[in-house]
Amino acid sequence: MENFIVSARKYRPATFETVVGQQHITGTLKNAIKNNQLAQAFLFCGPRGVGKTTCARILAKTINCTSLTAEQEACGTCESCQSFQSGHSFNFHELDAASNNSVDDIRSLIEQVRIPPQAGKYKIYIIDEVHMLSTSAFNAFLKTLEEPPSYAIFILATTEKHKILPTILSRCQIFDFNRIQVDDISNHLAKIAERESISTDNDGLHIIAQKADGGLRDALSMFDQIVSYTNRNVTYKAVIDNLNILDYDYYFKLTDFLTSGDVSNTLLLFNEILNNGFDGNNFINGLAGHFRNLLVGKDNQTIQLLEVSENIKQKYLAQSNGANLGFILTALNLANQCDLNYKNSKNQRLQVELALIKMCHIPSVIQLANTATDQDQDKKKTLVSSGEAQSVKPKDQSEVKSESPKVSSPIPVEKPVAVAQEAVKAAPTKVEIPNSMPPTSPIKIQPLAKSTGGSLIPSLTDFSNGGNLEGEDKGPQYVSGSDKQAFTQDQFMAVWKQCIAKANAEDKIHLFTLLSSNEPVLDGYDIIVSIENIALESTLQDEKIELLNFIRSQLKNFDIQIVTKRIEPKQSNRIYSNKDKYAYLVEKNPQLEELRKRFNLDLLP
Structure with missing residues (x-):
């Protein structure tokens, strides 16, 4: 029985041209080889499965090839390429830093670097997962990395660039690998399926590419799994069943129920989804993604952001054209809030159902708002038309004004x-x-x-x-x-006591304290009130209008004013320390301080 080789290894790119989705990296490396401007150290960083180690191996094979093609690719037939492909090249060393991360491992590597290549021009050292090296190992590697021999080239690869020391980063040329686009992964899978004589459909391959999240190795692993599951017939139905992905049709059907306000069918469909084994959190996330795609499909300029197959894209465009923009935005916000609150909720199913019920009522709310807006516009039109009618008949307005009542005699108002x-x-x-x-x-x-x-x-x-x-x-x-009736001190104090009693009866504690604590001073028609702090002054300002209205009406004098005067608060009894007592005694008898200094005495605390 022939040994099976997984697609990720069997179809690993062997040249720069076959690398998927990293043209900015491969183009730069090919130009560096062509112009003989190779750096002493490279750092390849990016997500998993995007081609970092693959590009490092292709670079190592290409720079030692003795018969480069016109496109700066390795020939694959020379002795150096043959030994590299068979794994017997002495000029190529690969170190896994995840398991060889100590200082001794790096020292052993440095000892190997001192030996020049016996055949070929360069010795290439690839250190994978370099962020796993210890700090001591990094420090031991610094000097060699900065000033290596002319024949040594280091290629470091990592998924977590932020964990690498800045001193290492400054000695390397850094290449950032991108996540591979969904279309690129889908096209690559289609080519492999064609070579292996596997029947596929585009919708299923797009689902695999989306699930891979930019990693080609993940996509190839899922592809092998589904090929085995479907007996070499990869269909959309088989993909969503094997990868436990909710079908697009559920979201399209659910959106139709939501836009029509059908609460019953919405809840029944959600119950069916749960019975099929799907998690509520994954469902609400998928629904939010569905609304996002509908929003993207609203504008011709953003349609390219739909990372789905052509058949699914047409369904999105059709439903997006029929959905209200206000509904999409509001539903997207509700789905996002449900996702945030899902993990903290004790009844998670109810959390999702409440969000769906709210979404069902969005169309009625939008309709009600539009109706209210139309009524407001009708009222404005009516007011404008009535205003124009009044401006056409100025005589009628003058007649109305002439009919207004005329008061021939003054009206006495005592209060x-x-x-x-x-x-x-x-x-x-x-x-x-x-x-x-x-x-x-x-x-x-x-x-x-x-x-x-x-x-x-x-x-x-x-x-x-x-x-x-x-x-x-x-x-x-x-x-x-305009009353300015004179009054006596006794009359004023009688009214002032009425103010105190009134404040007490109305439970105005602060005002009662203020009025009763300090007796006011009458200076002509000015009432001078003593204030000890800002809080009491603020209380008086709040009650000043009502207080003045009462006093003026009682004394029948409207020239009365209330004036505040700040005074120092009364000193409270406090415990004096020995230092305070001594200061008081020195103030009475200064010779006491001279006596203390002469005998070198200290005060007790």
């Missing part, structure tokens, strides 16, 4: 009055104004100006006191008036 703003704007034929109002009621709308003509327009004094012509609620306002 503050609040009039609704709508009544002022509507200009009714009859305005009823109450004669009185409790002085402590909060007034939030500008009162009528008190003038001899009884005008309904606020005066300038009202604006300076915080009046609001538009009728907006801006908190309590100062009560305006």
Whole structure:
């Protein structure tokens, strides 16, 4: 029975031309060979299975070939190429740093470097997984790597460049290998299938290429597995069954249910997916990827980002054209949030089902929002048309203004009055104004100006006191008036005690403390209140308007103002230390300090 060789080894590239998806690397190396500008050390880094070690071996074989082709490729027939392919070349050494990572291994390598090649021009040393070397091994390798013999070339390969010392990186030419594109992997698999006489379809090969995530070796391993599973007949159905991948048709069918708002069929389809053995987290990730592909298919410029076969691409374009952009974006966001919360949820199935139910209601929400927008536009059109109609008939407006009520005599207002703003704007034929109002009621709308003509327009004094012509609620306002009735100290203190009692009754603890702690001083019509800190001053400023309104209305004097005065807080009793006591005694008798110095005395702590 002939020994089976896996495709990753059997079809390993032997020349730069056959390397898949790394043209920027192979082109640079071929030019370096052509111009005789080979570096002393190379570092090949990138993901697994993208051709790092393969390119290193091709480079080692090519630079020692005695009959290079015009394209700077190894001939494969000379003695050097034959010995390399058979594994008997003395000019080629490969070291696995994962198992040979000590200082002794590197010292042994350095001893070999001192021996020049017996046949050929160069001795090539490939160190694979170089990031596994210990720090001591790296340091032992530094000097040789920086100044090797002219015939020695080092090629280092790694998947984790960040673990390599910067001193090593600075001595190498660094080549970054890319992940291989899905189309490149799919085309390479198709060529291998053709050589091996294996029947395939493009959809199945694309699924393998996507699952490989940019690694050709992974793709070849999966390809061998599926070929054995399907008895050399690789189909789309066989691939998704063998690799445990959810079929695209499930996502297309589910999206149709979501866009139509069919909650029942959505949950039943999700239950069917779970019964087939698929994990909820993988499902929600796949659904998010499906919405991403729909979003990409919306724009002709981004269609190239769809890494699927041509048949699947046409399905995506058809569904993308029929789906609303707002639905796709909202559903994509919900799927992403579900993925973030999935692992922390105790009921993970319910987490996914809630996300699907929310997605089902997205179309109705979008429709409701569009309806509200249309109604707003209709209202704006109606307002615009009514405005134009009013501008066409200026005479009617003048007639309306002439019919507004005229007040021939002044209206006496003894106390503050609040009039609704709508009544002022509507200009009714009859305005009823109450004669009185409790002085402590909060007034939030500008009162009528008190003038001899009884005008309904606020005066300038009202604006300076915080009046609001538009009728907006801006908190309590100062009560305006012209009374300047004289009052005595006793009358003021009686009103002040009423303020204290009122603050206590309304549970305004801070205001009650402020009013009762320090007796105010009356300076003309200014009430000077002593404040000990900023907090009390802020409390007084918050209650100042209501406090002034009450005092002014009670004393019938609107020139009264409240003025704050900062004072030092009262000193509290504290325990004095020995140092404090001594300082006090020295202040009383300075000779005490001279006595302490003469006898070299120290103070007790």
